[in-house]
Amino acid sequence: MSTNKEIQRKRMLLYFIEATNKIIDNDGIENVTIRNVADIAGYNSATLYNYFEDLDHLIFFTSMKYLKEYILELPKFIKNSNNSLEVFMKTWECFCKFSFENPKIFYNIFFGKYKDILKETINEYYNIFPEELGESNGEILKMLKFQSIYDRNKIILYPLIEDGIIKEEYFDIINQTIIYSFQGILHEKVVGNEKSIEQSIRETMKIIEYIIMKRN
Template sequence: MGNKKIQMSRMWKYFTEATVEIIEEEGIDQVTIRKVADRAGYNSATIYNYFKEVSHLIFFASMKLLKEYTEEVSVYMNKGQTPLEKYILSWECFCKHSFKQPAIFHAIFIMDLGDHPETLIERYYEMYPSDLINIPDELKPILFERNVTKRGKSLLQQAAKEGQINEQLVDSLNEMTILLWQGMLTNILNNRMDYTLEEAEQKTMKYILQIIENAA
């Protein structure tokens, strides 16, 4: 790695980790370019040499805070014997962590980041390769996929090939589960429902299981 790239990586990490600290101490909605710059010890203009907009800073910081989920999802999925079981278990893990950290998961999987969000994920793991340690190779493509719809579809297609679900229902089942999760998470964040986070998690999984049962 050349000196210029090393310097860019170092600065990138300074700003990302400063953003993580603000999120942990004040909340994700309190992140501003000026606050990040002040905490990192630089001026606001310097940040724009490395990040196009504040949403990218929030995204990268949120990825740092996603580590607990990425480490646990493989443990969950390894309990499954069939593609459908793995699909259900992956949703259980996803719901558990997303409703525990709704703002973080919204920033990664729902928030508008502009063009090519997958490129941002690749950049993140380039800067933090240690976050991929102990993650099975079969899960790495999932972690590089921000599009939630694509993340779950491959398991459903495998389940259809094994006759666990109707092949013609793969797309609709996948879309319904995604929309269900997105709707619940968005409503919780916008205070449109008076569920606790635990109730939201339980209800989402209950409805996902009902959708899957109807497709079997």
């Protein structure tokens, strides 16, 4: 049973998260400030600092919301996959789609200042908003609760070893190369390149396919 202090903390986090979401949705992530979040939430800036280290931490925590559509859509993407390679590629296609639709949000989650507390933040966020997990299966939940994007990718990459698609000796370098490639393309979207979302997805998937097939 939650204590009064825990209930109060959840309530305050909810106020600040909803205020931040409102600004992001209406004005963009670049227009989020401590002052305007506090004003919308109905509290002063000093109160907000009781719950978040700084603006980056607030945005990082709030960004968890934007995983929701990805989490709900992923089971549909992989539903008709026939083998581990198809699951892997479909998972990445889905992830790219949602990442490139909100590049600043996803870059902040997986490569930003607070990426090293991702696991703790995900756990706390979904403790407040359990409904946002949807009907995700066990493997997806396991993947979401790993600390880094590197560890998350290992969960869906490892079955390719078991199925003889890649060799175990290349496992770590394949994992790192895929993440580095994705990070570079996502960063291009953050700084505003002119490629469409579809072009960026195709480019990323071709690179991933090349990396996998090169080391089979």
